[in-house]
Every structure is written in structure tokens, then in C-alpha cells.
Amino acid sequence: MDSALVIGGTRFIGRHLVADLLAHDYDVTIFNRGTRENPFADDDRVDRVEGDRTSDSALEAAATTVDPDAVFDCVAYYPKDVQAATRIFADCEAYVFVSSGAAYGREEIPKREGETPLESCTAEQARDGSGETYGARKAEADRAVFAAADRGVEAMSVRPCIVYGPHDYTERLDFWIDRVNRFDRIVVPGDGTNIWHRAYVEDVASALRIVAERGEAGEAYNVGDRRLVTLEELVRLIADALDRAAPRATETASGERSEPRASSVEAVAAGPRELEAGGIELDDYVLYREYPHVLSTAKLAALGWESTPLEEAMTRSVEDHLESDRGGREHGPDREAEERVLGILDTF
Structure with missing residues (x-):
């Protein structure tokens, strides 16, 4: 052809x-x-x-x-x-x-x-x-x-x-990249093992x-990606990609050394009870799905198709996000609501 x-x-x-x-x-x-x-x-x-x-x-x-x-x-x-x-x-x-x-x-x-x-x-x-x-x-x-x-x-x-x-106009992944890029504590709905x-x-x-x-x-x-990751693992993957795409300064203005994003970010799992403190429900978060959604890709692979390694795919995605004006913030709860959830979790 x-x-x-x-x-x-x-x-x-x-x-x-x-x-x-x-x-x-x-x-x-x-x-x-x-x-x-x-x-x-x-x-x-x-x-x-x-x-x-x-x-x-x-x-x-x-x-x-x-x-x-x-x-x-x-x-x-x-x-x-x-x-x-x-x-x-x-x-x-x-x-x-x-x-x-x-x-x-x-x-x-x-x-x-x-x-x-x-x-x-x-x-x-x-x-x-x-x-x-x-x-x-x-x-x-x-x-x-x-x-x-x-x-x-x-x-x-x-x-x-x-x-x-x-160029993902849906901004679904952008929500998570934005969260990881801006905050050190990331609320992950459920127990973090969700797979979509x-x-x-x-x-x-x-x-x-x-x-x-x-x-x-x-x-x-x-x-689909040949290797799947949970939602909590996705947060780690994004943090690592942010370090590769835009390494943080090794020293702050006060002379203190800053940590790489991957080292400083904390994924905090929150179930329905904890999320209720912020008026949040599990499915308010994009890419959360209660039952795992997994597609077999063996048939396509048999034609000679190969998928891009996740680390490489995520680095390209993060680089594009950083160069864009996409935030995806409408795909999840307000940060103020999440802060209330984090406050409740800190008391446990």
C-alpha cells in the first residue's frame, strides 16, 4: 500500500x-x-x-x-x-x-x-x-x-x-500530571490498586x-500498553518522568538541596469514608474504575506490533504537558477538598 x-x-x-x-x-x-x-x-x-x-x-x-x-x-x-x-x-x-x-x-x-x-x-x-x-x-x-x-x-x-x-485534548492524564507536578502529597482514590x-x-x-x-x-x-500499572504506580511513573523532563534544581536559594520529584511525592490512598470529609466520591477522579479494565493485546502483537516502554511514553507525555496550557483540573476534585481529606488522614 x-x-x-x-x-x-x-x-x-x-x-x-x-x-x-x-x-x-x-x-x-x-x-x-x-x-x-x-x-x-x-x-x-x-x-x-x-x-x-x-x-x-x-x-x-x-x-x-x-x-x-x-x-x-x-x-x-x-x-x-x-x-x-x-x-x-x-x-x-x-x-x-x-x-x-x-x-x-x-x-x-x-x-x-x-x-x-x-x-x-x-x-x-x-x-x-x-x-x-x-x-x-x-x-x-x-x-x-x-x-x-x-x-x-x-x-x-x-x-x-x-x-x-x-496533544491529548481530553486532558485525562493531564489532571494527574498537574497534581504530581504541583503537590507533594497526591490523593489516590481507593487503595491505589485500581487498574484502567x-x-x-x-x-x-x-x-x-x-x-x-x-x-x-x-x-x-x-x-493498549503491554505493561499495566495501578493508579498509585502511575503517580510514581509521572514523578519519575517529571524528573527526566524537567529536573529540579539541586540547590535552593537558601542553600538547601531539593529532592527530585520522585523522591518527594507521596501517594496517599483514600477510601470512601476518608473522601467523604472533602465531599468527594471515588469516581470523581478521572482514570479511576472500580473493576479493572484490561484488554489482551496478544492478537495485535502477533502481527509484529510493539508498544513503547512506559517510561519513554510517559516522559513524552509529561514534556508535552509542560509545554502546553492543559491542566485537566476539571477531571477531579478541587485541591481544597483534597486538603480536608488529607487532614482527616493525618489524624489517624
């Missing part, structure tokens, strides 16, 4: 996908409405076609204009979007849909492609745009991929878990390309 059409392509996953495709000598065209800044505007290796991906006629025009070998659908949020795209790009060598680990409909560890059942989806849910139906819509879109493959379309699906990394599988964005990008090149039509592939 030599040419690729990326539906989306300028914001987060799509942005990294375009960079990955360019690094592997693809001719790349992005298709979007042009409502956001295009980071590839000055890159003559990237063409752009303007249009709304929810418009079948716009997609058909793009298919005719670009005639891509591979299509990557980064912004399909409704089953009808995938049904239309798999029809319009039926003659391409590969159509890859960005699904989600939220498509799984059963809590088990780990969730495996083809074994763990998907969410059911009613006709009403398929049209609903709320967060409550996100997983159901992605599951139904996956079924549209499988149906297209049954018709002979080279359609495949990639299911990321929680995606993080540079995460996926570094550059690994998601490479997974999409590898699935297009080597995947099998009608199959879905999970993608």
Missing part, C-alpha cells in the same frame, strides 16, 4: 497516525471539515480534502478524488457512519475503523477479541450521541465492520483502551497502520 486517506487526522489519534504513515513513506490525504487547526498545513507531503464525514456524498467525492489504498476512520461515532464508509470504500485494500475497548459488554480480565461479548445496541442507542451509549455505538459499528468483511470488504477494527500522550488499561497514542497509530498492512478482514484488534 502506498496511499492513505485519514478521516479526521488533525487532533489526536489521527494526528499521530498521519505522522506514523509519513514515517513509513505513505502518500497521505486527510479528510475533515477544517474547523480545527491543521498541524500539517505547511507539510507538502499531506494533502487535504474538506468535507463532513457524516455526509455520504462528501465521502464519495473523497473516494473518487483520492482513490486511496487504505482508509483510516478516526471519527466514526455512529454505526451508520461505518456502514456508509465500508460501502463507499469497498474497493480499497484496507478499511480500518477506530473502535474502543468500551465496546465490550462483559466485565472480565482480560477482555479478548472474539471471546468477550460486545455491548448490545438498540436502534435508539445507535442514534443517541450521549456518553452513556458510546460503547454500544462502537460495538454496533464493529458489527458493521464484520458484516462488510462478509461481503468481501477488507474491513478491520482496532479497539484502543484509554488513550494518552502528546491505557494506550500510548503513538502505539495506537502504529497499530492502525500495522492492522491495515497485516490484519485480517473481519477481525478486531485490541491495543
Whole structure:
């Protein structure tokens, strides 16, 4: 394959996908409405076609204009979007849909492609745009991929878990980086052993390309970090990355030596009873999930995919955070509320 059409392509996953495709000598065209800044505007290796991906006629025009070998659908949020795209790009060598680990409909560890059942989806849910139906819509879109493959379309699906990394507009990880960067005591909800599988964005990008090149039509592939860490371990990982990205001064103005962030930060676990002192609930914290969410990535690894070492992925994420104005502070309780919790814990 030599040419690729990326539906989306300028914001987060799509942005990294375009960079990955360019690094592997693809001719790349992005298709979007042009409502956001295009980071590839000055890159003559990237063409752009303007249009709304929810418009079948716009997609058909793009298919005719670009005639891509591979299509990557980064912004399909409704089953009808995938049904239309798999029809319009039926003659391409590969159509890859960005699904989600939220498509799984059963809590088990780990969730495996083809074994763990998907969410059911009613006709009403398929049209609903709320967060409550996100997983159901992605599951139904996956079924549209499988149906297209049954018709002979080279359609495949990639299911990321929680995606993080540079240019992450969701600011979910930014909340935790901001906390660790500003405070020495970090409140961690629960007992600190919570696990919500995460996926570094550059690994998601490479997974999409590898699935297009080597995947099998009608199959879905999970993608996530090959090594998982608990929420408490995530705090330590961020602290270490802050030391690598922006080492603290070895000596303060008063002549005292300052400690590295990793040495000075304390993760303080707080259960429901302790959090109540600050009017906080466990799920007020982003990246907290009561039941572990873990995806098997063995199927993707069998295609030759590899994940970035966690330390490297986190350092890049932290560096990007420090250079941005993202804080993610809306993703968790106010610090004043946490201070009340810490005060209660100090009395125990």
C-alpha cells in the first residue's frame, strides 16, 4: 500500500497516525471539515480534502478524488457512519475503523477479541450521541465492520483502551500530571490498586497502520500498553518522568538541596469514608474504575506490533504537558477538598 486517506487526522489519534504513515513513506490525504487547526498545513507531503464525514456524498467525492489504498476512520461515532464508509470504500485494500475497548459488554480480565461479548445496541442507542451509549455505538459499528468483511470488504477494527500522550485534548492524564507536578502529597482514590488499561497514542497509530498492512478482514484488534500499572504506580511513573523532563534544581536559594520529584511525592490512598470529609466520591477522579479494565493485546502483537516502554511514553507525555496550557483540573476534585481529606488522614 502506498496511499492513505485519514478521516479526521488533525487532533489526536489521527494526528499521530498521519505522522506514523509519513514515517513509513505513505502518500497521505486527510479528510475533515477544517474547523480545527491543521498541524500539517505547511507539510507538502499531506494533502487535504474538506468535507463532513457524516455526509455520504462528501465521502464519495473523497473516494473518487483520492482513490486511496487504505482508509483510516478516526471519527466514526455512529454505526451508520461505518456502514456508509465500508460501502463507499469497498474497493480499497484496507478499511480500518477506530473502535474502543468500551465496546465490550462483559466485565472480565482480560477482555479478548472474539471471546468477550460486545455491548448490545438498540436502534435508539445507535442514534443517541450521549456518553452513556458510546460503547454500544462502537460495538454496533464493529458489527458493521464484520458484516462488510462478509461481503468481501477488507474491513478491520482496532479497539484502543484509554488513550494518552502528546496533544491529548481530553486532558485525562493531564489532571494527574498537574497534581504530581504541583503537590507533594497526591490523593489516590481507593487503595491505589485500581487498574484502567491505557494506550500510548503513538502505539495506537502504529497499530492502525500495522492492522491495515497485516490484519485480517473481519477481525478486531485490541491495543493498549503491554505493561499495566495501578493508579498509585502511575503517580510514581509521572514523578519519575517529571524528573527526566524537567529536573529540579539541586540547590535552593537558601542553600538547601531539593529532592527530585520522585523522591518527594507521596501517594496517599483514600477510601470512601476518608473522601467523604472533602465531599468527594471515588469516581470523581478521572482514570479511576472500580473493576479493572484490561484488554489482551496478544492478537495485535502477533502481527509484529510493539508498544513503547512506559517510561519513554510517559516522559513524552509529561514534556508535552509542560509545554502546553492543559491542566485537566476539571477531571477531579478541587485541591481544597483534597486538603480536608488529607487532614482527616493525618489524624489517624
